[in-house]
Amino acid sequence: MIKTCQFCKEGHDLKECPHFADTKTYLNTFAPRHDTPPPARKRASLPNTQFEEAFGPEAETLLQDVLDHPTDFTGDEVNLAWQILGGLKKLKELNQEEKDLLDHITHRMLAGRYTPPAQPAPAVRQRHPEDDEGPPVDEDIELVTKGQVDPTDG
Secondary structure, three states, X not given: OOOOOOOOOOOOOHXXXXXXXXXXXXXXXXXXXXXXXXXXXXXXXXXXXXXXXXXXXXXXXXXXXXXXXXXXXXXXXXXXXXXXXXXXXXXXXXXXXXXXXXXXXXXXXXXXXXXXXXXOOOOOOOOOHHHHOOOOOOOOOOOOOOOOOOHHHO
16 A cells, blocks of 8 residues: 655655655755756846835825925925826836935935924014003013002002
8 A cells, every 4th residue: 555655745655755765866856957947937026115115115195295395305306206196107117217316215204304394483572662661561470569559549
């Protein structure tokens, strides 16, 4: 009765398994032949861009930062971000020059080097000539000193 081998799942006895045979038999069974070309490798998909590696796939909406800070990026980078956000270009279909621009954008975004948003200037208080009469008084603090006489007390 022929049993199925536990190691190679062939229909032979365990003693006849090529895994446990001498070196020549093992190599003839499992090693590739020199006279045959190696099997064709499947082409790997295109490598991810640095942007995809840093922020993950489907993160194109983060390029809105480029449009929000156009003074921090070059015109070509802003244009590329606009095209990607608008759906005119896809990350996987960029040529090498566009990938280089996207890599530069990625480095700038990771470093966080943006100009701070302009803060509105504090409101200037309008002074009127009548404000200069009498002692200086803060608007929200009533100045009362000890022993001060109120002229309305009469």
